[in-house]
Amino acid sequence: MKKHTFLNFSLLMLLFFTIGFSACKKETTEPQPDSIPIVNQYQPWTQAEIDLIMSGEADEPMRILITSNEEDSLFLVQKAIAIKPDANDPVLIRLRERMNKTMIEGNGVGIAGPQVGISRAIFWCKRFDLENKPFQFIINPEILFYSVRMITFPYDGCLSIPNYTGPTATRRHSSIFVEYYTQDGVKEKNILEGTSSSNFTAVCFQHEYDHLQGILFPERLNVP
């Protein structure tokens, strides 16, 4: 009998906390960073990935997946998986070069693996904060900390959503502390800032990182 009463009490408490937690979640209005990390275990290339990547030369752009295509849009909302940051991997090198070509031809300032049909944790991002504003290839990124301060960035856009005519102002964190591998296979940690029209490195990184989580910028719109 005593045990029974205790069980009933436990169930009541469980119910209380579940309802309480759900209520708290509903009240949150700030956009939250996606807390689920990219699957951080290297998995070898699939044959389908190798075939797609190696089907063109280094200077040949890849097809960009677009949201108006139903099959593409389902692919774009997947979570990407990590790849071994091997500087000498010919498949990774070819993909890096072809993604760069695709981004440049599309007048983009960043492009993520899923956008060319490769659901891997890689992207190109323009480093407005560095001298000569180079593009940087990022492998297996993690955003370790987000600033509490949020900003509204008025010019978001995406190569996978061409001819978009809706609102483009997104809510972003003003700075982030990130960790990633470079194309040379070197692990780097960096504080990224820059949320203005001339330097939006932090926004660019958050946009591309979102792609790896299957999140597209309209989900980050600054809607009241």
Ligand SMILES: [Zn+2]
């Ligand atoms: Zn995009």
